[in-house]
Amino acid sequence: xxxxxxxxxxxxxxxSTSFIYANENDTTELDNKLTQNRQEQxxxxxxxxxxxxxxxxxxxxxxxxxxxxVALDAEITKAKDEIKALEENIKKNEDALxxxxxxxNGNYSIGYMKxxxxxxxxxxxxxxxxxxxxxxxxxxxxxxxxxxxxxxxxEKEKDLNSKKSEQETLKSSLVRDNxxxxxxxxxxxxxxxxxxxxxxxxxxxxxxIAAEAARQAxxxxxxxxxxAVISNGSWPVPGHSTISSPYGYRLHPxxxxxxxxxGIDIPAPTGTPAVATDNGTVIFSGTKGSYGNTVMIQHxxxxxxxYAHNSQLLVSVGQRVQKGxxxxxxxxxxxxxxxxxxxxxxxxxxxxxPVPYI
Numbered sequence: 069x070x071x072x073x074x075x076x077x078x079x080x081x082x083x084s085t086s087f088i089y090a091n092e093n094d095t096t097e098l099d100n101k102l103t104q105n106r107q108e109q110x111x112x113x114x115x116x117x118x119x120x121x122x123x124x125x126x127x128x129x130x131x132x133x134x135x136x137x138v139a140l141d142a143e144i145t146k147a148k149d150e151i152k153a154l155e156e157n158i159k160k161n162e163d164a165l166x167x168x169x170x171x172x173n174g175n176y177s178i179g180y181m182k183x184x185x186x187x188x189x190x191x192x193x194x195x196x197x198x199x200x201x202x203x204x205x206x207x208x209x210x211x212x213x214x215x216x217x218x219x220x221x222x223e224k225e226k227d228l229n230s231k232k233s234e235q236e237t238l239k240s241s242l243v244r245d246n247x248x249x250x251x252x253x254x255x256x257x258x259x260x261x262x263x264x265x266x267x268x269x270x271x272x273x274x275x276x277i278a279a280e281a282a283r284q285a286x287x288x289x290x291x292x293x294x295x296a297v298i299s300n301g302s303w304p305v306p307g308h309s310t311i312s313s314p315y316g317y318r319l320h321p322x323x324x325x326x327x328x329x330x331g332i333d334i335p336a337p338t339g340t341p342a343v344a345t346d347n348g349t350v351i352f353s354g355t356k357g358s359y360g361n362t363v364m365i366q367h368x369x370x371x372x373x374x375y376a377h378n379s380q381l382l383v384s385v386g387q388r389v390q391k392g393x394x395x396x397x398x399x400x401x402x403x404x405x406x407x408x409x410x411x412x413x414x415x416x417x418x419x420x421x422p423v424p425y426i
Contacts, residue, residue, distance in 0.1 A: 302346065
């Protein structure tokens with residue numbers, strides 16, 4: 069019989085040891101993957117930030133180029149309007165000159181006869197001929213000037229069109245660069261999203277391993293913990309320091325109304341041991357309404373500590389406990405939304421903020 073028990077014990081120890089080593093190996097590998105994942109995310113964030121800076125600069129250049137194109141369009145329109153006005157003026161002057169030339173050239177002799185007959189003297193005749201020639205020469209000079217102005221404005225329009233073409237080519241190049249960078253950014257963000265999903269998966273695996281380790285530890289030492297001192301500090305849940313809900317008024321997570329929260333909530337996996345924060349005597353161990361499985365300890369200095377929502381109670385009424393001794397295992401009994409310890413300190417029967425006492 070003793071041999072059989074020894075074999076069973078050995079197998080149990082061997083299984084527990086193998087489980088711990090396997091967990092350690094798995095945890096190390098997952099931690100390494102998680103570290104690498106986060107480093108890659110940091111690298112990607114740097115690249116995305118760099119691309120964002122370049123994209124902002126390119127979009128600024130595109131905007132400036134657009135403004136230049138709009139300004140050039142306005143100048144081109146103005147030049148075209150000037151050319152049109154000059155063309156109309158040239159045509160008008162050409163028509164007037166044409167009529168005069170036709171009158172002189174087409175009816176040369178008649179024209180001169182009219183000048184002679186209309187002249188009162190020889191000097192008047194020459195003066196009339198001179199006037200006619202001067203009018204024609206002046207018309208020609210006006211046409212030359214108008215033609216020159218038209219050529220100048222046409223050159224200006226040509227130059228403006230050339231500049232506009234350059235700006236449009238630059239804009240097209242900038243737009244292509246912007247599209248390329250946006251595509252690169254989208255690809256990097258897609259990779260980052262995949263890494264974030266992998267990070268969440270790795271964190272979940274680590275949490276599952278930690279929870280399984282806690283369950284195994286609880287199974288292997290549930291009977292021994294009731295008298296074991298596992299901490300030399302005054303914090304009620306060793307290894308779990310987060311306060312998910314502090315002391316004071318809050319929106320109740322179950323009742324959904326403003327209600328006084330008479331203690332603090334410390335989240336931890338089911339089965340995690342909670343310890344006495346000071347020496348004292350157990351004055352309650354059992355189920356207590358919405359608190360669920362509860363332990364209350366009267367400490368030597370008169371204050372009372374309360375542990376609620378536990379999955380297992382490790383001490384009984386009247387039992388003396390020491391500071392750091394395991395007294396409960398965390399759970400989610402009573403009115404609770406998940407595994408955590410609701411911890412209170414009461415002085416003269418009234419609750420108070422427990423943080424200064426732990």
